Amino acid sequence: EPEVTQTPSHQVTQMGQEVILRCVPISNHLYFYWYRQILGQKVEFLVSFYNNEISEKSEIFDDQFSVERPDGSNFTLKIRSTKLEDSAMYFCASTGGWDQPQHFGDGTRLSIL
């Protein structure tokens, strides 16, 4: 069964550095998302992406964050100038349509030191 893949599985970065989290959504899906889960807390929506542009973003998704679909397969989340509070599990998800399930990757655990 097709699945969403994310790399790396774990990223350790010094505060202030930039990180890029990578995702390969399911190939025929059209809608892409990033969520995050701080340890012990709810999964929170960050951003949705459709037709090569952001369709919605949360208050968390400020100028520090950006997303890109550089080619036909990858979907990336860039975090500039990371902060300690950016430490979390980041999940990528994709779906073929608004009335279909969102399928999640296994996540990237981001640790900011």
Add this chain to the structure above:
Amino acid sequence: SQQGEEDPQALSIQEGENATMNCSYKTSINNLQWYRQNSGRGLVHLILIRSNEREKHSGRLRVTLDTSKKSSSLLITASRAADTASYFCATDNFGNEKLTFGTGTRLTIIP
């Protein structure tokens, strides 16, 4: 309560018993989805139920939706040790497909 709150927060049952988890939400929804998360892992999609549906089955899983009460339940029958995980409900609204997750129920199946 916040959009998407599950209860109980934690549930421990003997293997073979049925497990029921509940989810409540506040605003109108388009779809409600249930996910499973094993410790430190990703979210596995279980079932999607639409706002015009009342019940859905998938294997040992049964989901009900009561839009008048803004609540849903997930029933796992004949539980197995492998069902030990956290279970989350997530809702989306018409015209807005982002998911809003609940706080989750931590289910432990005792062999």
